[in-house]
Amino acid sequence: MKPILLKITSGPSISFSARSDDKSYKNNNWHYHPEFELIHVIKGEGTLFAGDGIHHFKPGDLVFIGSYLPHYWKFDPQYTTTSPVKSHIELTQFREDFWGKDFLSIPENQKITTLLEKSKKGLVFRGIKTTAVKRLLTELIAAAGTRRVIHLLEMLMNLASIKPFSRISSAYHRDNLFTQSERINTIYNYTLQHFKSTIYIKDVAALTNLTTNSFCRYFKSCTRKSYTQFIAELRIGHACKLLSEGQKSIKEVCYESGFHNITHFNRLFKKMKSVQPGEYRKMINS
Numbered sequence: 001m002k003p004i005l006l007k008i009t010s011g012p013s014i015s016f017s018a019r020s021d022d023k024s025y026k027n028n029n030w031h032y033h034p035e036f037e038l039i040h041v042i043k044g045e046g047t048l049f050a051g052d053g054i055h056h057f058k059p060g061d062l063v064f065i066g067s068y069l070p071h072y073w074k075f076d077p078q079y080t081t082t083s084p085v086k087s088h089i090e091l092t093q094f095r096e097d098f099w100g101k102d103f104l105s106i107p108e109n110q111k112i113t114t115l116l117e118k119s120k121k122g123l124v125f126r127g128i129k130t131t132a133v134k135r136l137l138t139e140l141i142a143a144a145g146t147r148r149v150i151h152l153l154e155m156l157m158n159l160a161s162i163k164p165f166s167r168i169s170s171a172y173h174r175d176n177l178f179t180q181s182e183r184i185n186t187i188y189n190y191t192l193q194h195f196k197s198t199i200y201i202k203d204v205a206a207l208t209n210l211t212t213n214s215f216c217r218y219f220k221s222c223t224r225k226s227y228t229q230f231i232a233e234l235r236i237g238h239a240c241k242l243l244s245e246g247q248k249s250i251k252e253v254c255y256e257s258g259f260h261n262i263t264h265f266n267r268l269f270k271k272m273k274s275v276q277p278g279e280y281r282k283m284i285n286s
Contacts, residue, residue, distance in 0.1 A: 018140045030072045037065040044074040044087030046075035050122035051169025052223045056237040062130045066120030093120035105257040122168030131161045183208045195234045196258045236272050243281045250277045
């Protein structure tokens with residue numbers, strides 16, 4: 001089964017979607033759609049897989065998912081249990097040509113066109129500069145008529161001028177991503193549930209009905225990274241989350257992120273983040 005093509009309805013009186021959602025955890029599958037998607041995470045935490053990349057999202061994040069980029073929002077367990085803590089997001093979804101096929105090709109819209117192209121790797125915006133975009137998104141949800149188009153245009157104008165931002169996925173052709181199957185969902189879910197303990201590749205391979213060697217080849221063909229690298233990224237990402245919260249010692253962060261050796265943890269953290277864990281904590285909380 002290929003990633004799900006999600007059909008987004010806008011309705012007879014509107015040309016693009018904008019809404020508030022407190023049940024976003026229900027989109028727990030690997031999917032894609034032709035619409036661009038801008039999401040403000042107001043309440044909720046978890047892991048976003050987009051293309052071959054991973055982003056640990058948290059309240060305040062502004063995430064821009066490009067057209068046809070396969071992605072998978074996995075909210076943390078407290079948001080997905082039988083009596084979940086409420087998540088809350090605001091979002092808009094629109095097709096590139098909803099305002100006409102030639103509108104974005106005029107010279108005045110060059111920056112917006114460039115932004116849309118960059119979003120096909122998945123973009124994350126944070127910080128005070130995103131305030132105006134978030135306000136406009138809230139106003140867009142409540143707006144009607146031509147005012148909706150004006151708000152969207154203003155949002156994209158503002159977003160195009162925000163720096164820095166981070167990319168989630170690497171740049172490679174999307175068709176490679178469409179070969180991924182329901183196996184990816186199984187792999188992601190299992191890894192998210194077990195990354196804090198020892199994971200044996202043979203066990204994950206067995207879940208997907210593959211031999212160990214076939215599994216390693218399959219995973220790398222889908223994500224362009226080894227499964228070992230994928231686990232390392234999850235663990236370091238979780239460590240960054242714990243460090244930013246500032247409640248645990250670096251040794252506690254090490255062990256609660258699935259590492260069994262503080263030296264190895266420090267070395268890998270420095271390799272992936274270019275700073276030591278202690279320096280990262282000071283930088284993120286300054």
